[in-house]
Amino acid sequence: MNAAVPVIELTGINKRFSTEEVDTWALRGADLRIDKGEFVAVSGPSGCGKSTLMAVLGLLTGFEEGSYCLAGRDVGTLDGDARATVRNQHIGFVFQSFNLIGDLNVLENVALPLKFRGGMGKAERQERAEAALERVGLTQRLKHRPHQLSGGQQQRVAIARALVGEPDLILADEPTGNLDTRNAETVMGLFAELHSAGATICMVTHDAGLAARAQRIVHMLDGCILPAEAVPAGTVRVQ
Numbered sequence: 566m567n568a569a570v571p572v573i574e575l576t577g578i579n580k581r582f583s584t585e586e587v588d589t590w591a592l593r594g595a596d597l598r599i600d601k602g603e604f605v606a607v608s609g610p611s612g613c614g615k616s617t618l619m620a621v622l623g624l625l626t627g628f629e630e631g632s633y634c635l636a637g638r639d640v641g642t643l644d645g646d647a648r649a650t651v652r653n654q655h656i657g658f659v660f661q662s663f664n665l666i667g668d669l670n671v672l673e674n675v676a677l678p679l680k681f682r683g684g685m686g687k688a689e690r691q692e693r694a695e696a697a698l699e700r701v702g703l704t705q706r707l708k709h710r711p712h713q714l715s716g717g718q719q720q721r722v723a724i725a726r727a728l729v730g731e732p733d734l735i736l737a738d739e740p741t742g743n744l745d746t747r748n749a750e751t752v753m754g755l756f757a758e759l760h761s762a763g764a765t766i767c768m769v770t771h772d773a774g775l776a777a778r779a780q781r782i783v784h785m786l787d788g789c790i791l792p793a794e795a796v797p798a799g800t801v802r803v804q
Contacts (some may be wrong), residue, residue: 570637572734572765573599573622578631580617580728580788591617593788599734599767603762606776607769609785615769618785619738622767623656624648653682657727657735661742663719665711665726671698672707675726682730701755704718717739717748724755728764735759737768741775753778 580592591614601606620626621633624640633641640651643690658664665674676694679685698704702722711719720740727735737756741749753775758782760766768779776782784791 566731569602571598571634572603572636573597573767574632574634576632577619578621578628578633580614580621580626590788592621595621595788595790597767597783597790601733601765602760602763604756604764604766604780605768605783606760606779606781607767607783607785608771608773608776613785614788615771615785616738617771617788618790619736619767621732623626623658623736624652653678654730655733657730657732659720659723659727659735659737661739663711663716663723663743665719665722667711670708670710671714671722672704672709674722675729677729678726693729694725697729698722700728700759701725706709715748716744717751720744720748720752724752724759726797728759733765735764735766737766739769739771741770741772768773 575595575597578592578595579590582589582591595614595618597618607618609615609631617626621628624643628641632642633640635651635655640648643651666677669677671693671733672691675697676690679690679693695704695707698707699725703718703721703725706714706718706722711722720743720758724740740756741752744752756766756768757778766779768775
């Protein structure tokens, strides 16, 4: 990918959730650009639209108005099957709840996205999964099941799974939310290492201290991405 092309370019995104009684606008005219190699934190109060923004970025939901280009490709109008293909080939996900499959061991969990991608033999999938686990320091746990691991270890497995497909973008939604302070620090240190190695990361967090660890903070309020001059006084800013 050309370095001048942003990994994420959202323009004027409006997203609405409707019930019989009321329409709720979860995103209002959201504009966001994230360049290759950036580590961006999305921060704001509960209900401000952070999770909806991540769902749009991850092609997990559509939107009513606006445009979304991922690595230079317009992905906002793709159908469900095409979205699934783009997610698998270009986006790595890290969730608060780890989302590991209990019946699979660590190596199988990490290799699973490559199996869904197709066109790759079992030996190559395992080799790439082992390399991803080496990056997160878990080569001694390949045959363990998720329930045999600590929370911090499970999240490192989830990060390895996000990395295994060499995605353009890593999306992390409250990645330390279920971890104690020590394991949260380990995970944030790992994100810092990945960023230093060139990974593009977008992380949602309600924790201002964790957000400050990113290269840049994007602030949200009432479904809007705030311009820098509109960020409330006293809020942590990162340029």
